[in-house]
Amino acid sequence: MVNTEAYALEKLTNDIIETHPITYKTISHNVWALCCSGDHDLCIPFPGTEAWVRSIGYQVVDRWRPWYFGDQVAGYAEGYDHNLTFLTIKGAGHAVPEYKPKESLAFYSRWLAGEKF
Numbered sequence: 001m002v003n004t005e006a007y008a009l010e011k012l013t014n015d016i017i018e019t020h021p022i023t024y025k026t027i028s029h030n031v032w033a034l035c036c037s038g039d040h041d042l043c044i045p046f047p048g049t050e051a052w053v054r055s056i057g058y059q060v061v062d063r064w065r066p067w068y069f070g071d072q073v074a075g076y077a078e079g080y081d082h083n084l085t086f087l088t089i090k091g092a093g094h095a096v097p098e099y100k101p102k103e104s105l106a107f108y109s110r111w112l113a114g115e116k117f
Contacts, residue, residue: 038092067117
C-alpha cells in the first residue's frame with residue numbers, strides 16, 4: 001500500500017525545488033513578481049509560500065507590514081529586491097479571488113500600478 005501523504009510530499013518537494021531556477025531567471029531580468037497566499041489556505045499554507053520566497057535568497061527591501069483595504073488590515077506584505085513581493089490576504093483560502101474578490105482587485109490593481117502596499 002502506498003503512503004499517499006509521503007508520496008505527495010516527495011513529488012511536491014521535487015516540483016517546488018525544480019521551480020527555483022525558472023523563478024530566479026525570470027525575476028533576475030527585472031520582471032515584477034507577486035506571490036500571494038490566503039492566510040486560511042489549507043492546500044498551500046502561507047508559511048510554506050513565505051519560506052519558498054525567502055529561499056530564493058533575495059534581500060528584503062520593505063519589511064513585513066500590514067496592507068489595508070479601506071481602514072481594515074487586509075493582510076501583510078514584504079518586498080524584496082528584484083521587484084519581488086510576497087503578500088498575504090486575511091481570511092482567504094486557496095482561491096484568493098473567490099474568497100476575497102474586493103481585496104484581490106485592490107491588491108492586484110495596486111501591484112500593477114507599481115504602488116507600495
